[in-house]
Amino acid sequence: MIYNDQQVLLVNAPAYLSPHKTTFLLGTEGSVFMLNGSDYNAFVRLNTNQPAAAPFDRVAAHLESIKYKPFNFTPQNSPIFGEELYSTLDQTDHVIVTYFQGKDFYPVYTGGHAATLPGAPQVAYPEIGLSLLHAEAHFASDQQTITILTQWEIDQPAPVRVFVHAFCGAEFVGQADGDLWGNLYPISEWESRQPITDIRQIFLSSPVDEDCLQLSTGVYWVSNIVRLSPLDLTTQQPFANDVIPIESVIQSDIPFFPRQ
Secondary structure, X not given: OOOOOOOEEEEOOEEEEEOOOOOOOOOXXXXXXXXXXXXXXXXXXXXXXXXXXXXXXXXXXXXXXXXXXXXXXXXXXXXXXXXXXXXXXXXXXXXXXXXXXXXXXXXXXXXXXXXXXXXXXOEEEOOOOEEEEXXXXXXXXXXXXXXXXXXXXXXXXXXXXXXXXXXXXXXXXXXXXXOHHHHOEOHHHOOOOOOEEEEEEEEOOOXXXXXXXXXXXXXXXXXXXXXXXXXXXXXXXXXXXXXXXXXXXXXXXXXXXXXX
């Protein structure tokens, strides 16, 4: 649940779509359209005839994360990046990012300062002072989608990136590599020492049963994609192949919002 006094940031909320070959004035032919000057809550009411479920009073565009080919996708508001983006994220309780899958796009909850998970350090990366506090996955079998929730504690910024890989037996069926919070917040820019919860999704490339599903996570150097070695704090032993198994896989609907 998102409360009215919390800050919600929508990233790449759609303003309008247009064909690649423009035949009309830009903005007049789109199937989705809303002026940038309008409150995005009004956009929700206009298209659904329902009030917005959350106070969408902050909307930002991040062009680097738009991966949509069927049409020209134009996000609401002007693009932000660099220090302006990180400053905005630092003041945000919840981050909702538009995900793209084939011809579809939809909002996905990716984390935020108000997203919390129970946990204490389970795995450490002594080389950079990074710890994994919690990891779990939610498998929506009807949609063949996995939502992965992890919580990290970062002692100092480091140029590394999180990955999650999915296998069915020996078959590789999907992955979610990228920076935190919908590929927006690099660990190299995260200066806060408080835990950070990251939520990401994997769209499986082939049908998978829960019984064969195997998930793992870890981090690698951005510069050369070489994995760092994680240490199991319970056994004081390194993990095989530098990957951390995600043993908690829950059959459920896709969780868009944090549990209370």
